[in-house]
Amino acid sequence: MIEILIVFIKIIFALIWLLTLTLYLTWVERKESAVIQDRIGANRASILGIRIIGLFQPFADAIKMIFKEDFTPSFSKKFLHDLAPFLSFFFVAITISAIPFGDFISIGGKTINLLILDINVGLLFVLAMLSLGIYGILIAGWSSNNKFTLIGGLRGAAQLISYEVALGLSLIGLIMVYPSLNLSQIVHFQGELLFGVVPKWGIFLQPLGFMIFFFAALAETKRVPFDLPEGESEIIGFFTEYGGLKWGLFMMTDFMEVIIVSCLLTTLFFGGWQVPWLATDGFHFPWGGEWLLSHWVVVLFQVAAFNIKVFFFSWLQVLIRWTYPRFRYDQLMDMGWKLLIPLSLVNIVGTGILMSI
Amino acid sequence: MGHFLFFLLAIICVGSVLGMIISKNQAYNALLLVLAFASLGGLFGLLDAPFIATVQIIIYAGAIMVLFIFVIMMINLRLGLPPEKKKWTLYFSLGVAVVLIVELILSVKGAFSLFENSSMEKIGGPTDLGRLLFTKYLYPFEITSILIIAALVGAIVLVKKKEKE
Numbered sequence: 081m082i083e084i085l086i087v088f089i090k091i092i093f094a095l096i097w098l099l100t101l102t103l104y105l106t107w108v109e110r111k112e113s114a115v116i117q118d119r120i121g122a123n124r125a126s127i128l129g130i131r132i133i134g135l136f137q138p139f140a141d142a143i144k145m146i147f148k149e150d151f152t153p154s155f156s157k158k159f160l161h162d163l164a165p166f167l168s169f170f171f172v173a174i175t176i177s178a179i180p181f182g183d184f185i186s187i188g189g190k191t192i193n194l195l196i197l198d199i200n201v202g203l204l205f206v207l208a209m210l211s212l213g214i215y216g217i218l219i220a221g222w223s224s225n226n227k228f229t230l231i232g233g234l235r236g237a238a239q240l241i242s243y244e245v246a247l248g249l250s251l252i253g254l255i256m257v258y259p260s261l262n263l264s265q266i267v268h269f270q271g272e273l274l275f276g277v278v279p280k281w282g283i284f285l286q287p288l289g290f291m292i293f294f295f296a297a298l299a300e301t302k303r304v305p306f307d308l309p310e311g312e313s314e315i316i317g318f319f320t321e322y323g324g325l326k327w328g329l330f331m332m333t334d335f336m337e338v339i340i341v342s343c344l345l346t347t348l349f350f351g352g353w354q355v356p357w358l359a360t361d362g363f364h365f366p367w368g369g370e371w372l373l374s375h376w377v378v379v380l381f382q383v384a385a386f387n388i389k390v391f392f393f394s395w396l397q398v399l400i401r402w403t404y405p406r407f408r409y410d411q412l413m414d415m416g417w418k419l420l421i422p423l424s425l426v427n428i429v430g431t432g433i434l435m436s437i
Numbered sequence: 438m439g440h441f442l443f444f445l446l447a448i449i450c451v452g453s454v455l456g457m458i459i460s461k462n463q464a465y466n467a468l469l470l471v472l473a474f475a476s477l478g479g480l481f482g483l484l485d486a487p488f489i490a491t492v493q494i495i496i497y498a499g500a501i502m503v504l505f506i507f508v509i510m511m512i513n514l515r516l517g518l519p520p521e522k523k524k525w526t527l528y529f530s531l532g533v534a535v536v537l538i539v540e541l542i543l544s545v546k547g548a549f550s551l552f553e554n555s556s557m558e559k560i561g562g563p564t565d566l567g568r569l570l571f572t573k574y575l576y577p578f579e580i581t582s583i584l585i586i587a588a589l590v591g592a593i594v595l596v597k598k599k600e601k602e
Contacts (some may be wrong), residue, residue, distance in 0.1 A: 160468075201563060204491040208478075211499030215471065218503065222464065222510045230510065237507055241500065261488075261563055 090196045094176050098336060103138040105335045105394055110137065112395070113402045148324035153224070156321060160223035165322065165329035168216025172336045175209045178202040179343045180264045182353045182382040183360070186375065194353075194383070195264055202263035203255070206344065207248060210300060214240045216333070217302075217309060221318035232318035235409070236302060236309030242413060243299040246420035250292035253424075253431040254348055257285045267352035271359075277366045279356045282349035288427045290349045292420050297341040298400065299416065303334060305404040308412060342393035350389050353382040443483055450476040467506045474498040488563045 107122070111134070114121025123134035152161055182194035199205060214237050221233015255261060258269040272280045283290050299306040310317035319330045346352055357363050358381055362372035373381070407415070450473050457469040474497040481490035570578050 199487045201487045201491050204488070204495065208491045208494040208499060211495055211503075212475070214499070214503050215468075215506075218506055218510065219468070222506075234507065234511065237503055241503060244500075 086192055087196065090192075090194075091177070094179075094181070094196060095173070097181075098173065098176050098339060099332075101339050101390075101394070102332050102335045103142065105338060105398070106141065106331075107134065107138050108395065109335075109398050109401070110134075112398050116399075116402045142328075145325050145328040150325065151323045153226075153321050155225045157223040157225065160219050161321070162326070164216050164220035164223060165319075165326045165333075167219065168213060168333045169329045169336075171209045171213040171216065172333050172340060175206045175340050176343070178205050178263055179340075179347060180267055180352055181386055182379055185379050193264065194379075198264060199262070201261045203251065203261045203266070203348075206263075206340075207244075207251075210340075211240075211244055213333075213337075216330075217318050220322070220330070224318070224321035226321055228315045229318050229320045232309050232311070232315050232320070235311075236318055239302070239306065239308055239412060239416075240300060242416040243296045243420075246292060246416055246424055247296040247300060249421060249424035250289050250296060250427065251348070253286050253289040253427045254282055256428070256431050256435060257282075263347055263352075267347060267354060270351040271354045273357075273366065279351060279354065281351045281354075286349065286427070286431070288423065288430070290345075292424045292427065293349070294345065295415070296420055297344065298397065299412070301334065301337040301341055301397070303338070303397070304401040305407055306412065307406055308409060311406070338394055338397050339390065342390045342397065345393050346386060346389040351385075353386040355381050355385045358382070439483060443480070446476045446479045446483070449473075450480065463509045464506065467502060467509055471498050471502045471506075474502065488566060 111121045113119075121134065122137040123131060125131060125134060125136040125140040127136055152158055177196040178199075180193070180195040184191045184193050186192070197205070217236040217240070218233050221229045221231075221236065224230075254266075258266045260266055260269070270279065270281050274280045274284060278284055302309050310319075319327055322330060357365050358378065360375075360378060362370065362378065364370055453469040453472040453476065457466045457473065460466055460469065475494060478490045478494040478498065481487075481493055
């Protein structure tokens with residue numbers, strides 16, 4: 081009974097974490113784009129005259145979206161049209177269950193892993209759920225019964241399928257280095273040291289794999305250098321016929337994908353919750369020093385490290401989104417099939433040769 | 438909990454397959470088939486084979502069916518079959534159904550004896566599966582991969598030919 085309760089609490093915490101971060105990522109996006117374009121950005125939302133640099137803005141946006149009319153066009157296929165945003169949202173939100181937030185906490189002799197779903201194929205689970213996310217786009221584009229949305233949906237599906245191949249192949253090198261598909265075990269492997277000094281993070285062992293994964297994952301988020309399915313200036317995209325909260329779900333899915341990609345980058349290539357030289361009982365520096373800490377301080381360090389890394393990558397993705405122009409369709413496909421996939425094959429072969437030496 | 442999930446997934450799986458057969462709209466057919474594959478993946482997960490479950494979802498629900506739906510949504514198909522083909526397909530499908538039912542019964546019979554002999558523990562792990570594929574079943578594995586590559590090359594050749602005309 082208590083086990084079920086613990087899992088329940090973990091799910092609620094993870095969802096609150098994800099949704100809060102999503103809300104504030106919209107604020108970060110508005111502010112960062114404003115700074116890049118030499119504007120001030122959203123700063124008017126205020127509660128009782130207090131308007132700390134627009135921090136209440138996401139709530140104002142959310143309230144506005146909730147009270148908009150829930151509109152379904154008469155020419156659409158009603159059931160599928162209503163289903164699509166929920167599919168999109170669900171398959172991204174569920175991936176958070178495989179991401180390890182920290183090592184473990186022990187309360188009253190019980191050890192609780194800071195991870196909801198501890199299966200031995202966690203990495204594949206995340207990839208599977210991300211690949212099912214395509215259906216949200218495809219169904220939205222098709223059921224709206226509108227040529228532009230259909231083009232958007234088909235473009236989205238083509239792009240996601242193409243980049244999924246590179247995404248999967250880029251991770252094979254990583255799986256060869258850390259012989260496991262379990263995300264928490266991958267993070268544990270990254271706690272070891274290379275030459276006794278450098279932490280054994282994925283970025284040091286698989287630099288090429290990291291670059292391929294980063295590009296492919298950026299394409300999977302469907303945001304600006306890769307926003308072909310949306311294409312604001314030409315086709316408006318697969319969610320043209322949506323309004324109110326259903327459109328809001330699509331928008332939140334976009335931001336949640338950014339966060340999930342940040343989580344994956346952190347977990348796979350930047351040591352997850354690992355802090356360099358921090359073991360379960362405190363810091364052991366390679367030059368001989370020691371700084372012993374109690375269990376709770378260690379947990380705090382780990383969770384904070386995970387969060388800081390995720391924040392950094394989310395910020396970096398917003399920066400990329402507001403810096404680069406959109407790819408042309410043929411450039412997008414060329415990059416996926418003719419650059420990233422051959423490179424990831426080279427990465428696999430190279431990793432194999434280096435490991436056998 | 439396990440029994441409840443099993444029956445839920447089984448009902449979804451069988452129901453969506455039935456719906457797929459009954460429905461005449463191709464897009465709905467494909468979507469219902471996706472649902473069937475996804476719930477089948479869930480059933481594999483309940484059998485302590487998470488690797489097969491996720492691979493089932495990635496390959497069937499995530500990749501193959503996306504291509505099916507892609508094509509169905511691109512070319513606007515008519516609802517149902519043309520009447521001149523209906524009679525012929527009825528007899529053909531009856532024959533196929535009988536053969537498939539016999540095959541199903543035989544394979545279920547075979548599966549029960551297999552179930553008694555083997556230990557349940559060592560099915561799902563990616564390590565065991567990989568080891569078996571590259572040692573005991575190396576030749577079937579390689580032959581299958583050659584077959585798939587041949588099909589891929591064939592598809593590309595067919596598409597190229599059309600472009601020239």
